[in-house]
Every structure is written in structure tokens, then in C-alpha cells.
Amino acid sequence: MKKRLLLVMLVCSHFTLLAQEDAWVYLKDKATTIANISSLTDILTAKAIARKNAHNVPIDDRDIPVNPAYISQLKSATGITVMAKSKWFNAVHVRGSETDIKNLPSSFPFIERIDFANKSLNLNKPVKQKTPTKTESTLETFNYGTAANQVEMIHANQLHLSNYTGAGMTVAVMDSGFPGVNTLSAFERLRTVGQVMGTYDFVGKDEDVYTNTTSSHGTLVLSTMAGYIENQYVGTAPDASYYLFVTEDDDSENPVEESYWVEAAERADSLGVDVINTSLGYTTFDNENYNHTTADMDGNTTFITKGANIAFEKGMLLVNSAGNDGNKPWQIVGAPADAAGVFTVGAVTAAGNYATFSSIGSAFQSVHKPDVVAQGEGSYVILENGAIETRSGTSFSAPIMAGGMVCLWQALPNKTNAEIMQLVRQSASIFSYPTYALGYGIPNLQLALNLTLGVAGDDFNTSVKVFPNPVKEHLYFKMPSNETFLKVMVFDMLGKQVLHHSVDAVTNQLDVSSLSKGLYLLKIHSKNNAATFKIIKQ
Template sequence: MKALFFCVLIGLSTASAQAPLGKLLTRQYSSLPDNSPTLILVSFKDKGKFGFARPQKPVPLVSERSIWRRSKVRDAAHVIDDQDFPLEESYVQSVASVASAIRHRLKWFNAVSALATKPQIEEIRKLPFVIEVELVGRWRTRKDEEQSGPWKEPPSLQAPTAAESLDYGSSFPQVNQLNVPAVHKLGFFGQGVVIGVFDNGFRNLAHQAFDSMTIIATYDFVDHKVSVKPNNPSTGFGAHGVNTLSTIGGNKSGSLIGPAFKSSFILARTENDSSETPIEEDNWAAAIQWADSIGVDVTSTSLGYLTFDAPYTSLTWADMDGHTALITRAADRAVGLGIVVVNSAGNDAVARGGQPNTLIAPADGDSVITAGAVNSSGVRASFSSYGPTVDGRTKPDVMADGVGVKVASATDTTLYGGASGTSFSCPLSAGVAALVLCANPTLTPIQVREAMRQTASNVCSPNNLMGWGILNALAAIKYYNRVGVISGSVYNDLNGNGILNPGEPGVNNFKIRLTCTKVESTSTNPSGNYSFDSLSFGSYTVQEVLPAGWVRTFPPAGSYSITLDSTNTIVASRNFGSFQLGAIHGMKFND
């Protein structure tokens, strides 16, 4: 009788088991309407038959180019993993039979996004292969967060020198601020690099700035079609994508030249202007999966949102932790597959000022390169979102022009406009990433980020307003050349006059510290000499660590600030004068 009773209990427990709600859906579940469909993510326990029958070769799952890119960060045995296998079709069909609609198959997360009412969610939770039901983020765009308008030539235009081989026209300041023309002079234009641009559509690809652009794939993840021109005929729909695409890859001599105009491009429409909630993160997650399979190297995404639309009010600054939002997890997965992911920081510094951070997902991603905005003078734009992330990481990573950036018109094939927002510092930054890869094709995403950050203008004191600072494309592409040398000596300034006089000896075993682009220490030799070799181009600070009983007499500032570049590779005679304090010793005795 006891055994029978035990079996009955087990049967009841299994029959009543339900998949749990995710963190975000739990917060909002009680307020969800019963009959209005909610966008959810349904996660499965396994890949079904694909968990047992693994393909011998990865090519059917992703392209040869994707395999090559992944091999930079993974060994041959792990170039694909379970997340690359298709979903179990019977699981998908079972959810489809209950939900209002299936939206996207997200194999990376072993999940589908679906529209379902609250009663349907309860039925889905009962399916034995479902392990979680979570909310998918849907955001509304704040109309005042970015400004655009007709292009007006600035009264005092920064002109290129006569030596420039390309005519950037009035787009010169926005690329010259990043030292891009100097990279173009070396023959690096982004060729050989595949860039994915994810935006609200691209309604005017006939613009002259795109005449020479190589577009290898397009897909609309909102309306599920190949063309990325929105169905809505309004000229505002799909305009933003035209603006951002021209910023990174436009090429019209005398008018506009982007940093990576010879790259190949993949275009994805992931935002729906026609909706009250235009930004839905399952569209982006599906797009990055697709772009990965083709072989994308760099992605540029200029998402701009304030918050979830009602009832999706659950994502806040406190969720900017690098692992809560689906879109952030997808971005970090992409980086783990060798893709450089660049995202705008957001334009909420004023609107949400006073909060601990004003970031937008996936800018909070641990491996995402987050781009903030400055003006043409290098001053941070007041709207540019700030960090840190909830777990204390510095954001943004880098800065580029985001005020009055010249862009292609979305309504005319020969006109141009001016636009502001981190939506435009993002493609400029992504263009620099493409140049770094163009010059150094074997670099991993983390190495690309290091080259960009460690050669930027604020590398000596990165913070949550400017990050590591304004990009320097030329220094970034040469970061791994490591041909720089900084050397000098420490001498015993016997007379304390701050001058190396004849007969003043070097001091052995004094510690010298190098900081900023690279952090390391060395010690002087018996002659008092020191040297730092194999240094990357970038900014450095050299300082002496004084032992007890010594005072510094030279240099007056106490340290040296040094920039290594192609014209300043070897810096010598950075000397330190030190004076040893005297001492008088004795004793007191009881006479």
C-alpha cells in the first residue's frame, strides 16, 4: 500500500510540473492581460535528435568563411557546438500548436520566440521539453533622442591637406578626428572584411554614396523578406539605416567617404518603425545568427530606446549587467565566435541623468565595444550615455563623432544631411574596427578591442563618461607591431641641482614604471640605465618609484608623458635625477 501511494504521488508531481518563468517575465506576469499576446522566449531542454546525431563537418550549419573566422578563437574540435545545431522540430511544432504565432527560431539559445496569451503561456509551460518561458524585450523609440536635417556646410571647415589621396569633402572632420585618412593612405580601406549593419531598414540604396558598395546579403527580420526596404511608403521608415550605412561605408568623392568603404556588407532590418514597439530583441538575435552563418566579421548596431513599452517595463539600469537581456547574451555569444560587435552607448545621459548608468542593451555586454559620442572638437556630447555596468565595468569603451555627422539622404539619391546621436559614433567606431581587421586579419575580437582602447586618447585615465577616449585608427592598426622603445637613466644628483653633472653616477636597482597603453615595470642596471622595448604605438607615462630616503630633483613634473607613433618610434634620454638625503646618527647614554 505504501509503494502504491508513493507511485501515485510521483505521477501527480510529474503531471503538475510546470516550466518556470524567467526573471523578466516573473516581474510582469501578474499584470499581463489574459487575452493580449505577449512576446515570449520558450527555451527547450535539449536539441532532440541533434543532441545525438552530430554532423561530421560543420559546413552545412555555417559557411566556410564563418568556420575560418571562428577558428581564430576556437580549436578545430570546438569550432561548432550544440548551440549551432537546429532546433528539434517536434518541439517547435508543439509550441506552434499552442501559441498564437512563432516568430523566430533561435538555435543559439535552443529556443523560439513566440506570441502567446497568458492562458497559452500556461499551456506552453506544461510541455515536458520546455524548461523556461521568458519575456522578450520590446522597446519604444524616443523621438527626440536623435536629430537629423539637411546638410549645411560648416563656416570653418577643417580641410584635408594637399597630400590626401581621397577627397572626403565635408565628411573629412568626422573621419580625420579618428586618424582614418592616415590609414587610407597606407592602402587599408576595409577590403576583405565583412560588416553587418543592423537597423530599421535601408530604403534608399540607390543613393550615389552606395554606388560602389558591395552588398552580399540582405534580409528583413521584421517582415520576413529579402528586401530591406520597409513596406511602409513613408519616407521616414528605413531612413535611419541609410544614414548609418553611409557613415561607415559610403563612398562619393568630394561628398562623403566612410572609414570602411571597401568592405563587403550584410544588411539586416531588425527594427520596425511602423510599430509602437519598433525594437524587438528577438529580431536582432535572429539577425546575428544569420550573419554569423554567412561569415560576418564586424557588426554595427545603432539601437536607440528608452525602455520597454507597456507592459514590458521591466528592464532598467539595474539590468545592465551583461547577462540579463537576450540581445546582450546574443552579442557576447557572437564575440565568442570571433565577431567584433560594436554598439551605440545610447543617448540617455540627460533624459535619465542621475541614474547609476544610462546604458542600453547590448552596450552592457562584457565583450561588446560600446561607442559614445563627442563633437568635432572632441568634447563629449551631453546626451552620450554613461556607465558603469551594474557589475562595475567601465563603459563606454571608445568615442567618435556623434554631433552633426554628415550622412546620405534617405529621400534623394544625391543629397546629404547632418545627424547627431551615438547612432553615428557607432558606425564610425565599427569602421575603425574593420580597418584594424583589414590590416591584421588574424586578430580576435578581444584583440581588436584592445588595439582600439589602448591607443585611444584617454587611455591613461579611462572613465565612465569618455571610456578610453577618442579612437586613433592609425595607432590601432599598428598596435601589435610593437617596435617602440623608451629608455633613459637614473642618476645620483649629488648636488641636488636637477642637472646631470660630470661625475654624478647612475643608480642601480631603481624601479621605473610604465603605464597607460601598456603597464609594466623594470629596474635600472648598475650603470643606472633602463629600457622598455617592443612597445605598441600609443600614449605612455614613465615615472620613477623612489625608495625611502631619496627625493626627486628631475624632471620637475615627476614623470614623462610620451606618445609613440610612426614618426616617433624611439624615445631616449628620459632621465630621472634623485638626491639621497643625508642622515646624522648618534645615541643618548646614561652617564
């Protein structure tokens, strides 16, 4: 018995020594700098350069790829497998034994530091990244069929009526597999006009995102934006162009998937992508030593969240599902949905009520999460066999919302990603009193457009007069003939209420002299109506 026990102990010790760990290897430099690049088109597409210039996003050394010579040397190291790379972080994700990984710096002087996914193996805390500085088609009337409620809930159908259907916009969908997208009639509209711009499987390292997968999750997600079956189903951005990227490994849950995601985001940036949709989130892993904690969901701790913040800084609009942990012990929004630079979408029912599975926000996040909600319970999707059925999850509320925001950005091409995000928040149903369950509520994308264009949305909007605008000291109100009393609230662009007043036919003015110069949102409520205006304080 003692000999058998000793043998078991030796075998276990042997396996422990050979246990594979994941780590990020951060490098000291790259092969060159932006100043030494002969042509920016060597590292970015013309569309990427144009998008950055249009939104005043600087092109910097982070846009330069990781030094390929360094990657080759790391691949040659004993016991080391290179899993992914990140130009933004100038880092390489490796897998190997703890000993082999820790031996890397002695062999390769270009290594700056190593950060193990198993945090207990890190002798020093990783250096925190800086928080990012916030910085034509044929007009068509769609029969949305089964998708009508989820499209109309956020008023994306009204944008479509104005010919904003996503044409000219580029979306990267980062998910698991996309089986059927290359064959189903539901995606024929995409294929016939070349709206699938490219594909790549960052897990399998090839361009096949259709067959090398056990999951059709990406197909279902894409259908809510790009699906089209005449008189039966229309997604929220049917005329946008799409890149399909696999970053999720369905066979395991490992931090390397965060690295795949960042690598895909970097490629999206290089390709000139406008919007990234992700219906993925990371909290815990198969190896519990790699687990994140709820305290890590602070918007700037996990690798994927820091990558998302850089992607936002690069000018892209990132829309991410909040997660489905609302009725589970974890409960709160996961990574990268915790990032300040990510527009996080929770879920409601078809009737607009909170879906109990939808992950909620918390005090850990630096900004209010989720941002908004859309239909995620009983959402209609197109399956890999072409059938239309309902599925539930924030995996579907997020792309429904993302497609709508694609159309809004098409309508407002001069707006930045941050401005589009804020307009959608301001249009939402409970913007004045957000909650951790619903965020700012259900958006009205037509109202978001009207806020910018100064267009009145209904008779109340047109009959209420607010002047002068811009204003220095006093705002005056001309009330509708059928109203005797109005409540007036003023919010800054961060959503904070700065003034509250009541007006009637006699006291029809508001003193705004105490406000700082800038742009404000004015909300006016009567007993049965409401209107929203932008005002400029001089």
C-alpha cells in the same frame, strides 16, 4: 448608470484575459548534435568555418538550428504566434495570452522553461547564462569632403593610405530600414562590385529592407561606413562587404526586437561575418511591465546582452552605440551596449568634446563603458534622398568607429576580436585615466596598428630607446638629446597601471622584476612628447 459601469468592467475584464504577452520558450534539446552532423557546411558557410578556425573559435551544438519540428508544433498551439527563434539559446520567442503560453509545457514535453518579458509573470528567476570566456584592392587617395573630420579624428584615413579600406572584411549592419541603398549613387560603389552580400528583414520576414519601412535610420548609419561620393564623401570602410539586416520595428518598442537581433546575429555568424554594427539600444518598452531597470544593465542580464556575449564568444567583433540618454533620467549605457563582449562607442563634438546626450557608463557594468568615443554630434551622413547633411547621435559615432576597426582588423588578420578591441582602447587619448563620459577617449587607429607592428609614430618614438625587450629584471632607457626627464608608466593588458617611475640621464633604468610574465604597455612622457611601446616580461 450601474448597468453601464458593469458593462465597462466586463469589457475590460475580457480584454485583460485576451492581453498579449511576449515570452521566450527554452527547449530541452535539438534534432541532432555536432557529432552527428555529416558536414559542417550544412549549417555554416565555408567563410564562417574559416573565420572560426582562424581564431580558434570552437564549432559546437549552439551552431545547430532550432529543431524545425518543435517550431512547427509551437506554431500549431492555440493562441500562439511564433515571432523569432534563437539557435544559440535553443529558444523560440512567442506571443500569446498569459494562459495560452503557460499551458504550453503541458502539451509539449520538449519545453524546458518559459521566461516572460513581463518579469512579474515569472515564478522562478531565469537561469543565468555564463559570462563568455575572453577568449587586395587598388590603392587610392580619398578626398573625404564633408566626412573628413569624423574620419581623421580617429586616424582611419591613415589606414586607408596604407591600403586598409575594409577589402575582404564582412560587416553586418543590424538596424531599421535601408531605403535608397539599392538606388542611390552614393552606394553605387557597393552595388557594382557586389559588396551588398545579402539582406533580410527579421521583422517582416522577407528580403526587402529597402521599401517595407518607415525609417531610413539604417541608410544613414551605413553611409558613415560605406558611403562614397567622389570628392564629397567617403565612409570609414568603403571597400568592406555588407549584409543589411532589419531587426528594429519602428511601429512599436517590444522585447521581440531583442529576439530579432539575436536571430540576426546568429545568421551573421553562420555567414562568416567579421564585424556587427548596431546603432540600437533597449531600456524601456511600450508595455511598462517589460521595462528593464538600470540595474539590469550589468552586462549579463537582458536577452540581447546575453546574445551579444555569445556572438563575441563566437569570434565576431560587435560595435554598438552607447545610447543618447546622457542628459535624460535614464542616463546610462543601455542593452546590448552594456555587454562585456560589445565595443561600446559614445559621442563627442567635432572639436572632440563630450556630447552631452551621449549615454555614460556606470558601476553596474562589469567592464568600463563606454569603451571609446568618436564624432557623434554634427556627424555627416547621406540621407535616403542622396543629400549630405549633419545628424547627431551615438547612432553615427558607432558606425564611424566600426568602419575604422574593420580596416584595422584587415591590417591585423591574425588578431582576435578581443585583441582588436584592446588595441583600440590602448590607442585612445585618455587610456590611462578613463571616465564614464568618454571611456578611454578618442582612438588613434594608426597608433593601434603601430602598437602591434612595433612601428614608431614620430621623431620622439624613434629617438627614445627601451631595452632589452623581452626583459627579465631591468629596463634601460636611452633618452633623446633634447630631453632631461621622462615619466614612465607600465600598464597590464586590462589597462591597470602596475608601475610608475621617473628616469633621467643618471637614473635611466626601471626595475620590472616584480611583474608577472606577460605582455605590458609602456607609456613614456616628456614635457612635450609621448610614446608608447609594448614590452614582454620574461
